[in-house]
Amino acid sequence: MDYLTFFLAILHVYRALCEEMFWDTTVKLAENMSLQCIYSSLDTLTQMEWFKINTTSRELIAIFSPIYGGVVKQPYTYRVYLLNSTAAPNDMTLYFHNASEADIGFYSCFLHTFPHGHWEKVIQVVASDSFEIAAPSNRHIVSEPGKNVTLTCQPAGKWPVQQVTWEKIQPHQIDILTICNLSQGKSYASKYQREIWSSCSQDMRSTFIIMPHVTASDSGLYRCCFKASTGDSETFVMRLTVTNGKTDNQYILFVAGGAVLLLLLVILITTIIAGNNYRNPNPTNQSSDGATEDVYVNYPAFSHRPKTRI
Incomplete structure (x- = not known):
């Protein structure tokens, strides 16, 4: 014993x-x-x-x-x-x-x-x-908070895929989101802090993950990696940006304010032009024989100013 x-x-x-x-x-x-x-x-x-x-x-x-x-x-x-x-x-x-x-x-x-x-x-x-440094992203996805976001990728190679891995990449850490073993059609249960939906089936040619009800904390780099039994591999990196509702409202207010200022400027210019035309509807006087006579404008409120020829 x-x-x-x-x-x-x-x-x-x-x-x-x-x-x-x-x-x-x-x-x-x-x-x-x-x-x-x-x-x-x-x-x-x-x-x-x-x-x-x-x-x-x-x-x-x-x-x-x-x-x-x-x-x-x-x-x-x-x-x-x-x-x-x-x-x-x-x-x-x-x-x-x-x-x-x-x-x-x-x-x-x-x-x-x-x-x-x-x-x-x-x-x-x-x-x-x-520590592995991520490559530049191949694609950029923008979403509003609360939406369901789907990230997809497909290998360009024709070799049989054996394993697919999805990761989230941060400057200080890399989290595995899901691993799919295609030969068995089984996926690894992720220990990631948020819910992730994924696909895993034998002989699949593309893969995706779904993040329900995204928030600003979901923004960042995501990577999917295909590996074959032959040793070949292919990697795709994509960036997800989840916009902040407060930032969007500020942007809308900025655009609306700019439009109002532009409208006020147009009204002011139109008023000035209309006022000038009203004060001087006939800039020149013509005599009976068609000759043009000089016109002088008086300034009653400023009697010390000389007459101005126009």
Whole structure:
């Protein structure tokens, strides 16, 4: 029995070493950084733990209970903290002070919920020079707040697509929105903080994601990546801008005000021209023989001014 237990332990370690780590978010290392973990479900949170994932074990960083509160373990005490859970009960973001290269690695935000059980988000922290920079966007989409926005892309290559990945790119982090394995027709359930609808079916030639009821916080760069079993890949980047209602109202008021000022200017010019024509309806007098006589205009209100010849 002891030999069997030892063998299973060795097998577990071997699988941990060989298994490829999968993560939901990539964060660029910074002295003051945050590992975002927002649980979007309406389930009741019973307990939460933050771990740093090592090669063969998990190092407990912090633990939180809605009843008993939170505790940060050594050596992370005074270096990390959680938000006030009473103000944001679904936000379990972990904040770092004075982070260093020793903090590079994988982290797990592990939640125990009722009635659906556990929920986990894995975050990878990478060095600044290893953080991937997005390419310039291929397309720009503009939407009003509250609309349902659909982002689509299709590969130009004719090779069979094996996997499609959608990501949101920010200066400090990259979030995976959805992953579709076309060979199995299965998609990965995103740990992203907002609801995302996507398509995933075998032999599909294009892909899309739908973001219902967008807000200004949804603005940014989105990337879809196609990968084939042959090793070929193709990437598309698009920018989404969700306009701000206040900005739109200010723009409308600016345009309306400009139109009113232009109308007033036209009325003023028309009034001046009409007044000049009324004061001097016949600028010249002609004699009976057709000769033109000079006309002089008097200024009764300013008797000291000389007569002006027109």
